[in-house]
Amino acid sequence: MKPVKPWLSLDGQIQKIQDRGLLIDHRSSAIDYLKRVGYYRLSGYWYPFRIMDKTASIAEGRSVRSDVFLTGSRFEDVVRLYVFDKKLRLLALDALERIEMSVRVEVAHLLGQRDPFAHENPACLHGNFTKKPIPLGTNKGKTQHQVWLAKYQAMLKRASKEPFVVHHQQMYGAMPIWAAIEVWDFGLLSKLFAGMQHADQQTIAAMYGVPSGKIFAQWLRSLNFIRNVSAHHNRLWNLNILERSSALANWPIQLDNARPFFYFCLMQQLLLVICPNSSWGQRFKNLLKNGFPVVAHQAISLSELGAFTGWDEWAPWLQT
DSSP: OOOOOOOOOHHHHHHHHHHTTOBOSOHHHHHHHHHHTOHHHHHHHHGGGEEEOHHHHHHHTSOOEEEEEOTTOBHHHHHHHHHHHHHHHHHHHHHHHHHHHHHHHHHHHHHHHHOTTGGGOGGGBOHHHHTSBOOSSTTTTSBHHHHHHHHHHHHHHHTTTSHHHHHHHHHTSSOOHHHHGGGOOHHHHHHHHHTBOHHHHHHHHHHTTOSOHHHHHHHHHHHHHHHHHHHTTOOOTTOOOSSOOOOOTTSOTTOOTTSHHHHHHHHHHHHHHHOTTOSHHHHHHHHHHHSSOOOTTOOOOGGGTTOOTTGGGSHHHHTO
16 A cells, blocks of 8 residues: 655645646646646546556556656646536536436326326336346345335435425325426436336337337436536546447447447437427537647547547538
């Protein structure tokens, strides 16, 4: 175990990165960013600007970077990359809010017709979700539906003072699904969709032009992952996506489902159905064309996002 690195003052932080070769044109501005954003968070954005350590990379069998910056690396370019990523996250949250609201309504409408309390009724959901016990882990022996209900009850408790919750609890003693959805988060929604009967999944998937409920369940799970990254202000632009989805059959082979761009394509595909007159797609195109930092040493590129040459000439993006 190595000792924890020592605390550094803001001046000490500036001196450290300057000693390693990062150029700072405006010291007061750099200190201001370190105050507001933090050294550790910004370090994730200047990481690609550091020289690759070939010896350590060979020894460890993975890419390792030295502490020294590539010649010509500038603090201002790091900030521009951070701002680009912030705008990217805000675009993701904008799209995902619309997608989440739309899917919530469709799920509640379909299941509510069968039973106002379908979300609590095992007969309205798939048997694997409501009957099959979880084999391992902290929830061993419980069903996925039981785990879901516990999370739902926790969210309902947090919203217990909301007027609509008070009204339904006092008047009816329970929340019908069309009201209950208002306390769900994207994760709870995606998990319930995954637990719906296959025919119901298929019905909703078809509304969005997705060929199967299974694929749409993947999409929701992946988009929830993107939503969590964005909502917690974590770096998104070159993230390795852990919750991956399948592409549609006619999508370009260049699309990489391990990169964020793939999931912005999913968002665009869904928004063309949900709100076809939205300017979201154009704003995304403008950000990639005009907001990404161009640096002399080419240490960063949109290929790390997953964008490929000619992406904006592909059908979903031509409709913006």
